[in-house]
Amino acid sequence: MAADMVIKNAAQLVTCSGFGPRCGSRRMNDLGLIEDGTVVITGGVIEAAGVTAEVLDGRDLSGYRIIDAAGKAVLPGFVDSHTHFVFGGYREEEFSWRLAGRSYMEILERGGGILSTVEATRKAGKEELLDSGMRRLDSMLAFGVTTVEGKSGYGLDLETEIKQLQVMAELDRRHPVDVVSTFLGAHAVAPAYRGRGDEYIDLVVRKVMPQVADADLAEFCDVFCEQNVFSISQSRRLLKAAAQMGFKLTLHADEMVALGGAELAAELGAVSADHLLQASDAGIAAMAAKGVVATLLPGTAFSLREPYARGRQMIDAGCAVALATDFNPGSCFSESVPLVMALACLYMDLTPEEAVCAMTINGAAAVGRADRIGSIDPGKAGDLVILEFPSYKFIPYHVGVNCVEKVIKNGELVFDKSNSRRGKGC
Ligand code: NIG
Numbered sequence: 001m002a003a004d005m006v007i008k009n010a011a012q013l014v015t016c017s018g019f020g021p022r023c024g025s026r027r028m029n030d031l032g033l034i035e036d037g038t039v040v041i042t043g044g045v046i047e048a049a050g051v052t053a054e055v056l057d058g059r060d061l062s063g064y065r066i067i068d069a070a071g072k073a074v075l076p077g078f079v080d081s082h083t084h085f086v087f088g089g090y091r092e093e094e095f096s097w098r099l100a101g102r103s104y105m106e107i108l109e110r111g112g113g114i115l116s117t118v119e120a121t122r123k124a125g126k127e128e129l130l131d132s133g134m135r136r137l138d139s140m141l142a143f144g145v146t147t148v149e150g151k152s153g154y155g156l157d158l159e160t161e162i163k164q165l166q167v168m169a170e171l172d173r174r175h176p177v178d179v180v181s182t183f184l185g186a187h188a189v190a191p192a193y194r195g196r197g198d199e200y201i202d203l204v205v206r207k208v209m210p211q212v213a214d215a216d217l218a219e220f221c222d223v224f225c226e227q228n229v230f231s232i233s234q235s236r237r238l239l240k241a242a243a244q245m246g247f248k249l250t251l252h253a254d255e256m257v258a259l260g261g262a263e264l265a266a267e268l269g270a271v272s273a274d275h276l277l278q279a280s281d282a283g284i285a286a287m288a289a290k291g292v293v294a295t296l297l298p299g300t301a302f303s304l305r306e307p308y309a310r311g312r313q314m315i316d317a318g319c320a321v322a323l324a325t326d327f328n329p330g331s332c333f334s335e336s337v338p339l340v341m342a343l344a345c346l347y348m349d350l351t352p353e354e355a356v357c358a359m360t361i362n363g364a365a366a367v368g369r370a371d372r373i374g375s376i377d378p379g380k381a382g383d384l385v386i387l388e389f390p391s392y393k394f395i396p397y398h399v400g401v402n403c404v405e406k407v408i409k410n411g412e413l414v415f416d417k418s419n420s421r422r423g424k425g426c
Pocket residue numbers: 084113114117224252255300326328329330331332
């Protein structure tokens with residue numbers, strides 16, 4: 001899948017130009033806007049991007065598919081850098097339990113939450129997981145996502161962790177959306193190891209992780225570093241072993257309790273630390289100093305009615321902030337990119353420009369691919385989103401509503417809203 005395409009006359013080309021994370025307020029607010037812009041994609045890769053008259057001057061476009069984007073904004077494809085999208089079963093009852101006052105962590109401690117999805121995922125066949133995975137990727141693609149990170153962690157045993165990762169590898173092959181896989185064997189203590197967290201970490205490090213590494217099934221290793229799940233020292237032990245086996249590091253850090261996960265991420269040189277609702281000032285400063293991407297998931301704070309991460313302070317402290325959906329069957333059953341961007345602006349005080357940067361180039365940095373995706377620069381993959389509106393500002397402003405009209409992946413049109421309009425095909 002690699003095609004030749006020209007997207008011309010865009011009211012606004014939002015380039016987010018760059019090949020690494022954008023840190024701090026000045027850089028996150030600079031979207032590299034071009035008015036009346038054109039992008040040329042050759043063999044699936046961006047060849048040129050700039051002002052229409054200059055880019056098209058003297059260029060032979062025979063053989064190129066041409067899309068006229070007059071009156072529309074064109075952005076880099078979105079990178080959803082934190083999800084748990086391969087799972088069996090659903091947990092709609094838990095939503096009501098939380099409304100009735102039970103907390104997310106209380107439900108997990110009673111054997112529900114993540115552990116109930118573990119039970120359903122162990123039972124699910126590969127075909128079932130592939131089928132639901134394809135449908136979920138279709139939905140993400142319609143929101144403009146061209147690369148998604150997905151985690152294991154609903155197996156907590158060798159067989160099911162491998163099954164989940166194999167499903168993600170197959171989905172990466174079958175679906176236009178690229179899947180970056182993360183091994184999250186330490187998402188919770190497996191039921192058979194209840195009360196024996198250290199022994200469970202031994203199992204993950206000695207038995208499961210080496211097989212995941214040998215089969216090259218994941219790029220990243222993650223851990224749920226949280227009170228009553230995995231401590232700082234257990235997380236450190238697991239992540240150090242993962243680094244030695246060649247995994248890049250990321251962690252669920254300081255989500256409910258300020259344990260020091262942000263500081264641990266900085267100490268270990270993790271690519272990103274995620275959630276961070278309770279991250280300390282020292283943790284924020286350490287992430288900024290070490291270049292750890294702060295991946296914020298406001299849809300989860302919203303769904304769990306928890307306080308939002310301090311996104312404004314993180315950016316002002318010099319962090320590179322990324323935004324992601326955290327799509328999963330429990331704490332945030334939503335793949336809505338525009339909802340996440342609206343929440344980031346309304347409750348974490350990000351500007352719309354920072355929210356766009358956080359969903360594109362900084363999302364790409366959070367999955368270690370800022371050199372290949374996340375911006376409209378020559379040499380990068382031809383992954384683009386065309387909005388129904390002339391400005392990126394409509395994304396958070398049109399709260400929670402999808403204003404993506406077309407999605408292009410490696411120079412090929414892979415989603416077009418006009419094909420799903422009323423009356424079409426009836
Ligand atoms: O990122 N916090 C831990 N893990 C996920 C939720 C997983 C689940 O509830 O199934 C999260 O929120």
